[in-house]
Amino acid sequence: MTVTSNIRPTLILASTSPRRQELITTLGLPVMVRPSHADEKTPGDWSPDRIVEELANRKARAVWESVRGTMKTAAVVVGSDTIVVLDGRVMGKPKDPEEAFEMLSRLAGNTHEVYTGVSCIGLMDGQTVTNHRVTKVRMRQLSPDQIRRYVQTGEPLDKAGAYGVQGVGALLVDSLEGCYFNVVGLPLSLLAVQLEQFGVTLP
C-alpha cells in the first residue's frame, strides 16, 4: 500500500480485547474494530516468538480477508497475540479459576517473559509486517490465600498468565523490564515502527 505522509489510514483492529481497543486510540488515527475468530491452536514444539507472530498474523489475515474489497479508503489491519512464558513453558488464558490459581502459583516469586506479536496488513495490497516484543516481569512471592483472593476478583480469567498488570494485578508485580504496553497486549512503539513501514507519519 502506498500511503503518503498526509494520508491517515484507518486502523482496523482485529481484536475482541478491550485493552487493545483502548490502547490503539493513542496513535490518534481513525480506528475500526473487527473481532477476529481465527483458530489459536499451534503445534506444541513451536517457540514463543513463532507462536505470537503466527497468531497475530492469523488474526489480522482473517479480518483482512473479510474486509478487503468492501472499503475504498487507505487502511491497515492490525492483529496481536500475547502469551506468558515461564522457564520455556507457555501460558495462555486460564480456562477456569483453578487453572488461574495454578498459573499464579507458578509465576509467584519468579521472573517470566511476556511475548506479544503484532501483525499489520495493508488493506489494498496485502503488504504484511509482523514482529514481536518481549518484556520480563518479576512477580512477588504470594501466599495461597493471596492468590485465591486475586482469582476471586475475576480479573485473571481473560488474560494470559492469569493476571492483568494494568489492574489489581499491579499489586502482584515487583518489577518489569521492557515495554509495559507489550504486557497489556499491544506494544505501541513497535506498532508505530511497523506503521512507518507503510509510510504512515506519527507524532
Ligand SMILES: Cc1cn([C@H]2C[C@H](O)[C@@H](COP(=O)(O)OP(=O)(O)OP(=O)(O)O)O2)c(=O)[nH]c1=O
Ligand atoms: C499478562 C497480561 C495479559 N493481558 C491480556 C492481553 C490479551 O488481551 C490477553 C491475551 O490473550 P490474547 O489471545 O492475546 O487476546 P484476546 O483473546 O484477549 O483478544 P483478541 O485475540 O481478540 O485480540 O491477555 C492483559 O490485559 N494484562 C496483562 O498483564
